[in-house]
Amino acid sequence: MPELPEVETTCKGIAPHIAGQRISNIILRNANLRYRVSDNFKTDAIGSVIDKVERRAKYILLRTASGTMIIHLGMSGNLRVVQNDVPYNKHDHVDIIFDNSLCLRLHDPRRFGCVIWTQENPKQHKLLKDLGIEPFDSAFNGNLLFACSRGKKITIKQFIMDGRIVVGVGNIYASEALFLAGIDPRHPAGRVSKSRYEKLASTIQSVLREAIESGGTTLRDFLNGDGKPGYFQQRLRVYGREGESCLICSQPINQQVLGQRASYFCRYCQT
DNA sequence: CTTTTGACCTGACAGC
């Protein structure tokens, strides 16, 4: 489900309901997520107050004075705020219940997501410490992408999806940004010019911004913190549109697997 | 070091 816009939408949706709230209980129905939820999570976290809701890459950080929850939604996860008497459904694995009777509920059919409890600095956690730059950081630009890409033989699509370079760009928005930049996703990253990287940095930012404004993309199961879908899928230009006509030249959109992921592009408009 | 592959897991859908 979630790339940066969906995670950002989730953070913005849940933060007003849970920031400043004290955790009164935690229900763990299934601890077997991508990483097993640690045994001390419940005892350590109950009673603490959510000081801050933060996003880093596709991770959501819920900070308290006694530790931080590092949450990832994997492919199929969503986090929503419900009243604590709302019955749980299949795949509702974790409930974090607050004094104000609201419940932050993690739903994740495939269980590729995680909830990690850490008392250390979460930014130094193994999963976060080597992450690349945020696409909305002022230092993110074409020069940076150009410099990082020299000598790389992987395709440019795989390159911009590499979280050690830039975070948050997943399979949908990689195809969308490359279409908007007019760049063939199959092109070797190391042979793309600086001026094309400048254009690409700009289209990565604009497509992510546009998707956040639409509330994210709901292909199958994404819901925001209030349980509502996003609407950006209606504005996708190439993703999932194989055989449909290109919005620029009307030729059929192509699909090709790159790095084991379906990639969509127009072979005439993207060179 | 870089790149590729397999693994994790459930559900939806197409085709027989």
Added chain:
DNA sequence: TGCTGTCAGGTCAAAA
């Protein structure tokens, strides 16, 4: 109505 195979928003560890 099954059954089988394929595919899906991510990303990590191991193999090459």
